[in-house]
Amino acid sequence: xxxxRLEIDLKRVEEINAFLKDPGNPLIQEITxxxxxxxxxxxxxxxxxxxxxxxxxMDRLKRMNSPYVKDLEWLMEQRDQGxxxxxxxxxxxxxxxxxxxxxxxxxxxxxxxxxxxxxFPWLITEAKQAIEKKEMMPGRYIRVRKMKEAExxxxxxxxxxxxxxxxxxxxxxxxxxxxxxxxxxxxxxxETITGYFGGIGQPNKHPLKWIDEYLYYYTQxxxxxxxxxxxxxxxxxxxxxKMGIDIEFKISVFMGNDNPFSVLWTLMxxxxxxxxxxxxxxxxxxxxNSVDNETIEISSLIxxxxxxxxxxxxxxxITETYQSIVRQPYNRRDELLEIAASVPNIAAKHEGGDPDVxxxxxSPSSIxxxxxxxxxxxxxxxxxxxxxxxxxxxxxxxRTAAALTEKGLSFIPARKLHRI
Numbered sequence: 487x488x489x490x491r492l493e494i495d496l497k498r499v500e501e502i503n504a505f506l507k508d509p510g511n512p513l514i515q516e517i518t519x520x521x522x523x524x525x526x527x528x529x530x531x532x533x534x535x536x537x538x539x540x541x542x543x544m545d546r547l548k549r550m551n552s553p554y555v556k557d558l559e560w561l562m563e564q565r566d567q568g569x570x571x572x573x574x575x576x577x578x579x580x581x582x583x584x585x586x587x588x589x590x591x592x593x594x595x596x597x598x599x600x601x602x603x604x605x606f607p608w609l610i611t612e613a614k615q616a617i618e619k620k621e622m623m624p625g626r627y628i629r630v631r632k633m634k635e636a637e638x639x640x641x642x643x644x645x646x647x648x649x650x651x652x653x654x655x656x657x658x659x660x661x662x663x664x665x666x667x668x669x670x671x672x673x674x675x676x677e678t679i680t681g682y683f684g685g686i687g688q689p690n691k692h693p694l695k696w697i698d699e700y701l702y703y704y705t706q707x708x709x710x711x712x713x714x715x716x717x718x719x720x721x722x723x724x725x726x727x728k729m730g731i732d733i734e735f736k737i738s739v740f741m742g743n744d745n746p747f748s749v750l751w752t753l754m755x756x757x758x759x760x761x762x763x764x765x766x767x768x769x770x771x772x773x774x775n776s777v778d779n780e781t782i783e784i785s786s787l788i789x790x791x792x793x794x795x796x797x798x799x800x801x802x803x804i805t806e807t808y809q810s811i812v813r814q815p816y817n818r819r820d821e822l823l824e825i826a827a828s829v830p831n832i833a834a835k836h837e838g839g840d841p842d843v844x845x846x847x848x849s850p851s852s853i854x855x856x857x858x859x860x861x862x863x864x865x866x867x868x869x870x871x872x873x874x875x876x877x878x879x880x881x882x883x884x885r886t887a888a889a890l891t892e893k894g895l896s897f898i899p900a901r902k903l904h905r906i
Contacts, residue, residue, distance in 0.1 A: 517725055520697045524705055527730030534732070538708025543648040547641045554645040557610045561652050564617060570903040571620040579620060580891040588894045592906075595896035596826050597833035598883050599801060600876075601628035602856060603657070605869075606645040608876045613653075615877065616903075622887045623900040624880075626801075626833055627657040628713070628736075630856040633703065634662060639860065643707050654902030658736050658770065659703065660713040663696040664688055666857065688716040697722055704733060711769065715740045720752075720768075724759035727767035736770030739803065744774035746784040757792045765797060772801045772835070775812055779825050786829045801833040805882045807875075808838050808850035815841035819886055826895045834886050834897075839878025851875040 505511060524530050536542060547555050564570065577585040603609060609627075616623050629636075629646065636642040643659075650657045665673055665687030673687070688696060696719050703709040714720050714735040723735045743749055749771075756766040773785065782800060789795050804819050806812045822834055837853075844850040849871040855863075863869050890897050 514725070516694055517697065517722060520694055521701070521726070521729065521731070523698070524701045530701065530705055531730070531732050533705040534708045534710065536708075537706060538647065538651070538710075540648055540651045543644050543651075543708075547644055547648070550641050552641040552645065554606055554641060557607070558645060558648050558652065561610065561613060561649060564613065565652060565903055568905075569617050570613075570623065570900075571616075572905045573899070574906060576620065576622060576887070576904070577891050580888050585891075590894060590896040591827075592896050594827060594830045595898045596822070596886075596890055597626050597799065597801075597831075597898040598622060598624040598887055599626040599628065599833040599835040600624040600879050600883055601835060601837045602630040603627045603646070603876070604629065604631045604856070604872070605639075605860070606642050606649065608873050609646070609649055611873060612877065612880050613903075615880070621880070621884045622897070623653060623655070623903050624836075624883050625655050625898040625900055627655055628660075628835070629658060630660045630713070632662055632859070633659065633699070635860060643703075643709075647707055647709065652902065653900040655900045656711065658711045658713055659709050661696060661699050661703070663692055663699045664715060688719055693718040693722050697726070700726075700733065701731075704731075710734050711736060713738045717741075721755070723767050724755065727765075728759050728761065734767045734769045736801065737768065737772055739772040739774060741772075742774050743771070744776050744781070746781055746788065749773070749781075749785040750788050753788055753792050753794055753798065756794060756798065760794075764793060766794065768794075768798050770799050770801050770833070772803070775803050775806065775816070777802075779821050782825055782829060782832075786832075795831055799831050799833050800829065801835050803837055804834045804886055805836045805838040805840060805879070807853045807855075808841065808844035808847075809852035809854070811837075811853040814844075817841055819889055822886070823889060823893055823895070826890060826893075834883075836879045836882040836886065838882070839875065840882050840885060843878050843881065847871075847874070847878070849875070851878065 506514060544555065544558065581588065613623060615621065627650065646657065669689055669692045670687035693716070700712060710732065711734045714723060715738045720737065723733060726733055737743065737752065743752060752771070756768045760766040773782065782802065785800060789798055802818065802822065804817065804822055806816045808814055817840060826832065838844060838851045849868070855872055863872065887897050
């Protein structure tokens, strides 16, 4: 049969292994050289674990007199006092008495995801609104702010990490080493968008700079999950994890995985370079905005057959920024409701407000805002409107939570804030 011809000869695997272990392999030599700057994998992981401890983070913020300390202390107080609505109460508010008679299968809960949490104060504003309006805080946050800028902004990088520990949510940072940092000579602004035809890009030696930047933030701040946009840095992340460094990554929508065959290719590589315990650094997989439910379902089947279902979350855009990325109106909530009961470990990502809300805004959300400096935003007087854009995304998250609840489906919010 034709399919029998597809079997990979073990001799080919041995050839690949021989090349990866070859002392003269210049690619692996370069990776180990950069890793060596930070120590052994065990030493690197130990530094990250230390940096990620909440008391350590709070102490660092206090020593720099960060104004975010009092906000974090407030957040802890509200969590400990049970100020946030429980999942049971939320379901009661949505469904009434029917909630108590409905079985919610937690094993197929949809992760509530929001993007992008650019500035720490937005999280506090969001939390205050969630308490007041009895809303859900997301269980997963994506960051696309410039790392160096955030690092120098009153401890914003540390404050976000501390907040995620406090509320019980996962989060992803986006490293500065990418084509938009000037490394891709064909990119300027939107007028040179054709430069993206090869992907955002991390050309030439930039993957090595990416490792260096990643390990810096991993060891200094415990940042373990970052966005991954390039096949080369995806491969390098597999190598780092295989070496024993406990980093993780999420594949970006900009990678353009838009069909089951590209998903099979990506997940095959994840499986091939997984550790003996089956784990892989690929923990989030953002498919293209153009995928339909059939592609998501087949992708889930591939993930299941490769025994990666619990490890790799499929992260699907439900909404997108109103400007500069997709044709509007863009809202995939109804499609999510169709597959949520059959596709486990899926995230509902909200990158914009619902189109009906965005259309009424004087300044709708735009993906281009992600690339602006904070100083320029403040000078232009745009911070308030950008925060409103973020709160519109929060509203979209809660519309999704409500829609899932009405169908008897479960979701994952910030676990330490919203008890079952």
